[in-house]
Amino acid sequence: MAKYRLDYVWLDGYTPVPNLRTKCMMREYTAFPTLEDLPEWGFDGSSTQQAEGGDSDCILKPVALYPDPTRVNGVLVMCEVMLPDGTPHPSNSRATIADDEGTWFGFEQEYFLMQDGRPLGFPVGGYPEPQGEYYCGVGFKNVGSIGREIADTHLDLCLEAGINHEGINAEVASGQWEFQVFGKGSKTAADQIWMARFLLLRLCEEYEVDVEWHCKPVKGDWNGSGMHCNFSTEYLRETGGKEYFLKLMDAFEENCEEHIAVYGPDNDQRLTGLHETQSIDKFSWGVADRGASIRVPHSFVKNDAYKGYLEDRRPNSQGDPYQIASRVIKTIQSVPTA
Structure with a gap:
């Protein structure tokens, strides 16, 4: 023992x-x-x-x-x-969500690393160089001295924990990073995102650094933080088709308010129509369009197949992945496949 x-x-x-x-x-x-x-x-x-x-x-x-x-x-x-009687607590967002192991999710979790109340790389009382060279950047002036070390160590911890971590990159703003996690089904994917968040928070204790999950921590001409939700179903992966896809986009547009309601608080500060976002009160889809609500990869429309995965760019970095994935599944299930 x-x-x-x-x-x-x-x-x-x-x-x-x-x-x-x-x-x-x-x-x-x-x-x-x-x-x-x-x-x-x-x-x-x-x-x-x-x-x-x-x-x-x-x-x-x-x-x-x-x-x-x-x-x-x-x-x-x-x-x-x-609750003591064995029923789910009202705060338990996992217990009653829609789940389907055939619906696969890839979450792109963005976040800021903060020290002394400001993002890494931001000088006291001011701003660093404008956005441009930070995204996937290399070198001290772009990523600082500990940001990459934290992101790399976090990746290793997740892999050793059995979390299906799929990659990292420095993001568009100074001090902003992203990691990606893939899972099959709402509960599996969301469990892994929450545990990955936990590991990142615990790791940053060692560096005296805070993780800022807010979707727009730096006001003005700086990108906010999202948690883009890539998803596919067995039907989208194996069959697809333009007619079905257009019906699916109609359903996402019709349920736009329901999606925004669970895609994270303060999303109006992030979904402004600027900084690679669509406005919060509009819905659009587009091929390789980072300003669309749902981005369609070139691979999806190749040979007019309309088959593969899609990316909902509206969820934000604070969103609850249980509710996000559940809402996506509910909308998909509202569209018949035949």
Whole structure:
């Protein structure tokens, strides 16, 4: 028997954006535990805006686990929050979402690294050089001294944890970075994004750096942060077709308000029609158009096939991937394939 460190991770009740929380339990196992081996665990919901002080018990229900690459015999445990009677807590955005393992998601998570209240590379009381050379940039003047180290280390941690991390790049603004995660189904993809966020936050503690998830942390002529949602279904991958695609785009336009409602708060500050975005009150699609609501890759329309994946560019960096993926699936399911 060996002692295992179980770090339970969950989303609190703060709105409009929940925070990640964690606490540690030590347990003995003969081997790396399975999900079924992990116990439910209580916590004080009155300290996380999930209960009143007079009845504060909430329950953590393990739903996914990952090896912790920073610990010996460490386990990262993604949890749903439940009420004592076993029903999902109102803040539990995972329990009741639409899910389909045949719908695949690739999330592009953008974020800013902040130190002393300003993005890395921003001088005290001023601004760095305008946007232009930072995107996928190289060299100290473009990416600074620790930004790439943080992003690279985070990638390695995610891979060692079994998260399907697919890449990183410096983004358009100074101090802004992006990582990409791919998963099959709403719950799998979103679990991995939330755990990747957790690993990034925990890593940045070592550098005395904060992660800023807000979609427009620097006002003015600077790009905001998105979480572009790439998606495909078995039908889109295998069959597709222009007629079906146009019906699907009609459905996305008809459900535009429902999508914007769950695509992250303050999106009006980011979706202005500038900085490679469509205006929040409009819907458009376009081939290779970074200013469209949904960008269609050239590969999708090649040979007039209209087959492959699509990119919804409206979700922002603060968005809840559970709700984003669920909303995409609901709209797709509203369009018949035959």
